[in-house]
Amino acid sequence: MGGEPEPGKRWRGRLGPLLLALAVPFLAGGCWDRVEIIDRGFIAAAAVDAVPGGYRLTVQLVLPQSLPSPGGGGAGGGGAGGGPSVAVLSATGATLAEAASRMDEQVASRLFWGQTRLLIVGQALARRGIGEVVDFLVRNRESRLRTDLLVARGEAAPLMAVAPPYRDIPADNIYQELRKNLAPRLRAFEAAIRLREAGRGFLMPALAVTRPGPSPASPSTGAERRVTLPANPALDGAGVFVGGKLVGWLDGRLTRGALWLEGLGSGGTITLPYRGRPLSVLVERAQVRRRVLLAGERPSVRVDIEVDDTIQEVHEGELDPGRPELLRQLGESLAREIRGRALAALAATRRMGADVYDFGRLFAGRQPAYWRRVYTRWPQIFRSLPVEIRVRAVVRSPGRLVESLQLPR
Amino acid sequence: MASERFAPLRREVTRLHQLSDLANEAASLELSLLWELSRHRRLSGHPDLDARLIRTLMGGRGHLTADYAERTVRLPGRGRGRLIWLSSMVETKILDSQIFGAISRAHVEGHAAEAKPVKAVDEAVRLLGEGRVLLLMPGQPPALALAARGYEHRQVGDPQKETSMRGSREAFVEDLATNVSLVRRRVLDPRLRVEPFVLGEFRATEVRLLWIQGLTHDPLVNEMRRRLRSIRLPQILDVRYIEELAADDPYTIFPTALFTERPDTVAAALNEGRLAVLVEGSPDALVLPVTFWSFLQAADDYYSSYWIASFLRLLRIGLALLALVFPALYIAVIVFHPEMLPGILAFYLARTRVSVPFPAVVEAFLMELAFETLREAGTHLPPKLSTSLSVVGALVIGQAVVSSGLVSWPMVVVVSVTAIANFALPSWEMATSVRLLRFALMVLAALFGVPGVLVGLALILGHLCGLRSLGIPYLAPLAPLTPHGLGDTLLRLPHWVPGRRPRLLEPYWKVEVPRGQRPHPPAGAGTFHSPR
Amino acid sequence: MREDWGLSDLQLLFLSFAVVAPTAILTLPRALALLAGQDGWLAALLALPAGLIPLVLLWDLDRRYPGQTFTEQARQALGPLLGRVAAALAVLLFALLAVVVTREVTDAVHGENLPRTPLPVVVLLVLLAPVSVLRQGIETLARWAEILLPIGLVLLFLLVAGSLRDLHPDYLLPVLGHGWTPIWTGAVQPASFYAKVFALAYVLPFRGDGRKGAFLAAAAGLFAGAVLLALTAAVTVALFGPLAASLPQPVFEAARMISVAEFLAHLDAVAVAAWLALGLTKLALVAFAFVFALADLLQLEEYRPLTLPGAALTGVLAAVEFRSTAEFQIWVFIFWPWVALALCILLPFLVWSGAVLRGRSGRRGRTGGTGRGGRPGRARTAPSPSLPPGGRS
Incomplete structure (x- = not known):
């Protein structure tokens, strides 16, 4: 403390500015960025449609006060046990931001994009291109880069209004469905990356409303009371995009096939014929190795798929652990099945000229010189790109039951 | 009517009251003057004279404290002496059996356990206040302070604020001598130094600075001495007074010394080369220097x-x-x-x-x-x-x-x-x-x-x-970073790890844990069963 | 006990690391992605000599004029007038650097977390901690850095770990896909940041141990910074591929993207925390260089009285100099790197060549310092960590 002034001075010197710095913002009515949590309008999910002259934004706005009370007791909780805890709002504007700000005027709270998990794009808009939507999401400081993008088969807005009673926040339902890894997921940042590269294809999970209608009469309560199963937005295949524009659809089966080529096939159930009866296996693990080959100017791709699985359901037939060739046969037919699906998906996307498997990306990384020559023509090259698919499927386990219960006649 | 008759009397009473107030004032004034004069005055060596001075200082003239006691004794071979004590602070039994006995046998200096020669007036008064018995004698030394303390204080009991599952169950009490003994029993090192300080102006308080010579860095001791000596407070009731006056940064919100009521904590600190301060009347010890980590260490660790x-x-x-x-x-x-x-x-x-x-x-x-x-x-x-x-x-x-x-x-x-x-x-x-x-x-x-x-x-x-x-x-082994000092900060390494203290105290660390102490099973057999 | 500990080699390593590391988070990954594409990490490593040149020059200067600050060295090597000019240029450089760093730190906090808070208030907030530490001296600053930097690093690595599953190493291919040209152009940016280790010219004289260790530590810190920068450059490209060049602060975007087990998401507040932990250290260091160089130039005994005015000047300039973040970004990208690079290398080079021409071998003792182990004037040093001689009575 050699050259320090006397203590009193030090005190003032150190704390004075600090206190002043703290006091001034308080007195000046500070806390500029403070927004109380109840003043935030949490957007759980949003849907965007193209309308003449701009966009229509429809959102599910969380109504915290109508969420069921967690402890059961407590005051308030108007919606406890009742309907969904969201309000559906809609607004239009020449840009998405304008629509959002118009919507902001409709509600008391300040719209908040930080908890938005889903953004659904209407079919018409998807055909026009999703660049602006992704731009809005990524540029917005609040929003998540992990917001899942979906494409609606038809208009997107009605999907916001469908509220199956499984969860308090209807959009959560779709989100949980997505999480199960059975669909291609496309997050905002992934879309942004893919949009950045000209002509790149990608898949976007598609959404449609299923209306199962009334259930059959319940036997216990008599014939009169019928339970109506709710309408439910459900995943339904995927939309195929090239350069940010929707160019076609894949149904659920083809979508799974396309996922195989990307190495995302695990977790699903595959049913294949086994001695004339259906047999289901559960895919436990799938590994995909993709290699690009270039012979002169002739590119080709080789995809090696390795699958481990477990038998889930056997209707009839013999599964004798003493006869491993049976399991091997099963593995072979499973491999054929997977290969068939993958090829079907490949054929479908080829027709659309959409390289949704990022084969082009592989060439760009591994064969940069070739890629620089051809990248403008890639969609055409992709249409006729030879793809060799090799599948090796191993049935790891017959499940918790060795033989079929009904032995063959 | 009646009031008319008593009016002069009442006036007289008022006047007397005023006079007595005045006298009080005068007495107080005189007393403070006397205190000032007696500050560094030596005892005269004439018991009567000295006793009168002390009596005056203890209130004299009508304000003498009630527990003041004074006896004239005959000292064989040295003439008449005076024995002065405060009855509230002295155990009568000790006084009777030992002091009077010793005096009659003329072996005062030899027999009383604690017979301290006193020369100055203020020292005599202070010792009197601490519960000593003053024996004023003709000649040199003019007085002896004899120990016959007998006042009530709390017995050594369980730590109340720093409890632990294991380890010592003794805590400091308000009595300084007891506290020093509690520490001394745990540091059986002849190099343990207990340095006395008397701080405070009138209500002088006994303070002890403890350290182990050769283990504690000497500049630390000197600095602490300097800081203790520079304390001039009217009273010191607790170690906190010392902490506040001896802190490095007087404005900090963090404690810069450790307060502990556990003698084992103090002993451990002394063995690490730290200093401890004990204050009469305070059931806490002050340990310094400390680092931030000291406050996250518990005795149970x-x-x-x-x-x-x-x-x-x-x-x-x-x-x-x-x-x-x-x-x-x-x-x-x-x-x-x-x-x-x-x-x-x-x-x-x-x-x-x-x-x-x-x-x-x-x-x-x-x-x-x-x-x-x-x-x-x-x-x-x-x-x-x-x-x-x-x-x-x-x-x-x-x-x-x-x-x-x-x-x-x-x-x-x-x-x-x-x-x-x-x-x-x-x-x-x-x-x-x-x-x-x-x-x-x-x-x-x-x-x-x-x-x-x-x-x-x-x-x-x-x-x-x-x-x-x-x-x-304050953040010593971490910033500045001295890796080998970290053994007792974020973690508590085993006692057998030859851990070293922070570099800052290193040159003076002499009781390092020797290497090669990690216990291991006996070589060879690995079992104590005899083969036969 | 020693009277004055000086800075340990480890502390010097941290301080030199602090010169480079913070920017590794903010703008540099984008610049690298923009100019060098997927080979940005290579450019980050290749630019390393730009930082070693000033260090080597300083090392030789220190050998010739042991224990003196750059200002003193300049005065002796170039003569009183030219030396003062050189020292004044250094002051100007560090003042600008302090302004730029302040603005950088402020912009990140302002843009990411406090967009509606007035900029001057954020500047004040940002300057608060560095100024308070600066007033406590270089040793406190070093200790502060020793704790803050690891915290920032840990946070940063947490962010990287959190985004591991989104990494596509494919995006880093092809290596050298466009040859060496983009890498050299891209290397200018990191080079200008590495060259700023020149700021250590005013810190190195406070070293507590030998010259060799101190300079090796500084070089090691620089190297660690370069590695970190290469790492973040690689990670951001692997995360964002072609998008990395379009994101102003890719690391922040990476944080925005993180989702740990569906529980913690959108961690840009953590990114800001990491950035602040590193950025505030750099700011304190640069401000120290500025204030200390100024005090040295004015031949003051104490730099501390200059702290508050210096900080005020820095704050005001940082707040008013650039009207918008975009303008600042352009300035920082286009103009500033060249200025910084040139000054940071030219200044020590000039002084060094002056010294060489004067033929000072460095054997003869100097009278400039106090001569005690080559420590600059005691009055200016940090409060010694030893016993305070008479702090209070």
């Missing part, structure tokens, strides 16, 4: 498995941080960054706050203040009433406030968790610093969110980096 001790160390560091920032972070996150929360949690937090009429900051401040109030009320209440306090405070009010929706239950959880984390800190002084700083961080959080909290933490950290305790950097 050394008496229990090093695994659990290390785990608890890390836990305490985490808890200290939690107690410091949790409310601030909660405010910052729900007000500035709700996007960081998992979705459903954010919605439910919003739901709990629907009926709360205050902004989150105000709510947090109210809750924190309410809690501080409860705690303060609890410390001033007799223990019997504290249950009713907790019922009224926590259960009735807490339940009512939450169920009426004035305060949200997450905030209650946050405040309670913070309070419990705060209680988990072993040092009361550190816990209070953390308590206060929490409020500052809450303000910063309310203004600027997470960056505000971070700037607050950076400021606190900057202060800690610059802070020193008796010249030793």
